[in-house]
Amino acid sequence: MSSGTKFRVAICGAGIGGLTVAVALSRYPDIEVEIYEAADKLAEIGAGIGLFSRPWEVIKKLHLEEDLLKTTDIRPTDSPVPSFRYRRSDRPEGIEFYTLVTKGQLMTFHRPDFQNVLLRRLPPSYRIHCSKRLRSYSQRLGGPVNLLFEDGTRTSCDVLVGADGIRSAVRRSLLGEKAQWAQSENNWSEAADMTAMIEPSWSGTNAYRALINADKLKLRDPNHRVFTQPTQYLGRNGYIIAYPIAHGRMINFVAFKSQHHLEHSKYPESWVCPTDKTEFAAMFRDWEPEVQALLDCVDKPLRWAIHTVKPLNSFVSGNVAILGDAAHAMTPHQGSGAGQAIEDAYILSLLLGHPLTTRATISRALSIYDHIRRPFALKTQERSRLNGQYFTLSSPELDFDAVPEQEMLSKLKILGKVFTKNWEWAWMSSLGGSVQEALRLLESSG
CATH class of the missing domain: 3.50.50.60 (FAD/NAD(P)-binding domain)
Structure with a gap:
């Protein structure tokens, strides 16, 4: 030293x-x-990695913004922007029911x-x-x-x-x-x-991650919405998220399969391992055509058993x-x-x-x-x-089992507002208050 x-x-x-x-x-x-x-x-x-405005503040303070922006086509903004579209997709004909509007763009890399x-x-x-x-x-x-x-x-x-x-x-x-x-x-x-x-401990959820070649998806469905808009496809006990990365050359794809009753149990297999898409594709077999197009283009997925650290x-x-x-x-x-x-x-x-x-x-x-x-x-x-409960239509707050179509549509709209309220801290709050409080505590102790 x-x-x-x-x-x-x-x-x-x-x-x-x-x-x-x-x-x-x-x-x-x-x-x-x-x-x-x-x-x-x-x-x-x-x-893929996504950052909302709070951590993006740090990126700017560390002067990393310019180099990171060279790796993506997304540009930061302080204006309200649509970050994700939400569809109920566990049916032959999907329903778009909500657009998540955030202050500032979700920056994906x-x-x-x-x-x-x-x-x-x-x-x-x-x-x-x-x-x-x-x-x-x-x-x-x-x-x-x-x-x-x-x-x-x-x-x-x-x-x-x-x-x-x-x-x-x-x-x-x-x-x-x-x-x-x-x-x-x-x-x-x-x-x-x-x-x-x-x-x-295991969360009860497995994630199946893959990178989809954008050209391959264009051959399958040239007008697929994920080329222009990050989208989440929701259904009972599972959901899929997909969005473009690497200047649009690839689509980041993650399919989640949840068994919430197994939360905190011990996972019996390797946490991360290569798998065949047949392991999870059967769960999404009856989902809407947009989902089938994505699944058809998945190659060499990795299965991640999602674990968490106890508080x-x-x-x-x-x-x-x-x-x-x-x-x-x-x-x-x-x-x-x-x-x-x-x-x-x-x-x-x-x-x-x-x-x-x-x-x-x-x-x-x-x-x-x-x-x-x-x-x-x-x-x-x-x-x-x-x-995770909201996106798999498993929240005790909203029961989607055997409800009439009109009631289901009404509950989906409520669901969008519920998970937005739960999530809006990510773009509505700032790290600045934490910085000021940390420095105040340090300086008052000196």
Whole structure:
């Protein structure tokens, strides 16, 4: 560590959250950063990523907007725009019943393009270590955080940021550490709660993801609506979302199959694996022709068993913090997982980079991060869960079973208003209030 270094930050995980916090910290030259990635090379798993206006604020503040806009045909705006069209599609003739109008455009990107923009913005001094899967960490009050990797190597840092995804080793160590502290004070109930939060649980939903070649879909249906308008096709216990990415060369396709009664059960198979579309196409066999056109063009889908992290009672411990999926992995039904990781990263970087944050006051900065971000992220997690019920016509609020056509149409219109109200925080609120409150708390504690 050079004489001009304030402290050293280790980031576990080089996904969207980890790279965003690295880029955000690069604004503070007195902070050293090293990134540790479990994979043997950097490659984002997944297809599309969507950002509403809140995380887009961060993109602009980090001056990433220009590079990201080169990867998409969508242009940001502050005007009200139609973001998704909604159809009830589990019938031979679909019904369009709602248009989601948002303030500002949903910005959609090909996930590897997004990651590459972040990678190009890292300073040359930042080192990325691949094939470095964390086993555990240990820390003592006032001392460094010691990291042990699965290959037996060790290193240390002043701040550890866990951005290592839903199966986070940092979360496992953090909650294990807190459970031990609780046990040492004979607080067995709290220790048990901490231990129960370590493992993710299945949401009861599987997602079947694929990229559809746009030219292939044009041959099948040259006037398909998804070329010009992101669309969600809803039905009982499942739905499909499709929208163009990569300058319109590809269509991001995701089909969801939900068994809500199995929420929180243990998933019996591999979480992510290649599959054949026959595994899920049968569920959509009687759905409208637009859906059939999409299904006909699906090649090599991946099945993702959607897991979530139980609501945590802390994102921090001493000089360690977790963010993104490591802290609050959520269902994808509000398209906000990546956006929440970006917001986490920005608030955390502001607090760590502040002149009042020194090696001696790191834990105070992290406690403010937890105070600001955890309640909001957990509320978003629950809102996303509710959207999953709305989109699969499974909400207890609205019963769609065996209702007359006219009543069904009326309920669909109500449904659109209900999920909009549940979702409008994503484009009607701003991160600015959280930034101001975080800085106020830090400065008042100095």
